[in-house]
Amino acid sequence: MSFNLGNQAAAARVSERFTLKQARVVRKASGYFVRLSFEAEVDIPAVMPHGHPLGIDVGLQYLLSTSNGEQVKRPRFFNPLHRKLKLLQRRLKKKQRGSANRLQLNQRIARVHQRLGDARKDWHFKLAHHLCNSAGMIFVEDLDFRIMAKGMLGKHTLDAGFGQFVNQTLPWVCFKRDVYYAKVDARGTSQECPDCGTQVRKDLSVRLHQYLECGSTKPRDIAAAQVISTRGQRGIENACGDGKRGGWGHSA
Numbered sequence: 001m002s003f004n005l006g007n008q009a010a011a012a013r014v015s016e017r018f019t020l021k022q023a024r025v026v027r028k029a030s031g032y033f034v035r036l037s038f039e040a041e042v043d044i045p046a047v048m049p050h051g052h053p054l055g056i057d058v059g060l061q062y063l064l065s066t067s068n069g070e071q072v073k074r075p076r077f078f079n080p081l082h083r084k085l086k087l088l089q090r091r092l093k094k095k096q097r098g099s100a101n102r103l104q105l106n107q108r109i110a111r112v113h114q115r116l117g118d119a120r121k122d123w124h125f126k127l128a129h130h131l132c133n134s135a136g137m138i139f140v141e142d143l144d145f146r147i148m149a150k151g152m153l154g155k156h157t158l159d160a161g162f163g164q165f166v167n168q169t170l171p172w173v174c175f176k177r178d179v180y181y182a183k184v185d186a187r188g189t190s191q192e193c194p195d196c197g198t199q200v201r202k203d204l205s206v207r208l209h210q211y212l213e214c215g216s217t218k219p220r221d222i223a224a225a226q227v228i229s230t231r232g233q234r235g236i237e238n239a240c241g242d243g244k245r246g247g248w249g250h251s252a
């Protein structure tokens with residue numbers, strides 16, 4: 001058994017013994033699992049800002065857009081599983097309560113749910129690693145996904161699991177990959193020109209950022225991601241003050 005506990009600096013120090021803190025039996029649709037938690041006395045240094053900055057905008061048309069110009073759509077491979085789930089759930093209504101048939105069908109539904117959850121988690125981890133491949137620092141908007149899920153962005157809500165991606169999976173993978181992760185103020189990121197900082201108002205239907213004064217033209221979400229990246233870097237500069245701390249400025 002091997003443990004991968006964080007960034008490289010930390011890995012060198014993880015020679016101490018682990019102590020078992022907790023063993024939990026978890027029941028899933030496909031069976032019982034034992035979940036073990038270990039603890040070790042190690043000092044894991046926080047990731048310092050360094051390298052290429054990457055701003056990430058989260059949206060509906062594209063699940064995410066980056067300041068590098070990449071746009072990622074919702075994966076299609078979930079669709080067959082979603083369809084299967086709907087079909088089974090429709091079938092469930094016809095089954096008699098308490099019947100063996102109904103119980104069996106419920107178990108099948110639970111298994112599809114689990115497969116869907118596993119596939120989503122797997123995709124989220126791959127996506128997080130992909131983003132870390134091209135960045136030393138990652139900046140995201142500080143959004144409240146619960147509010148978004150209530151429909152503040154319109155009828156289509158974000159993938160329920162995507163808040164988890166931005167708030168848990170991505171920071172965890174960043175930490176493991178020695179990539180700095182920070183959130184920035186989300187206000188008005190789509191209303192600002194990424195190239196000159198001028199406020200350029202546009203409502204949700206306008207999908208292209210265009211500012212003739214400075215000649216900036218690019219997809220709305222990529223423009224927002226670039227604003228997020230700039231804000232993130234500014235936040236670091238402010239935190240570092242007069243630059244006496246140094247060290248983080250080397251670029252990869």
Ligand SMILES: [Zn+2]
Nearest residue numbers: 193195196214
């Ligand atoms: Zn501009």
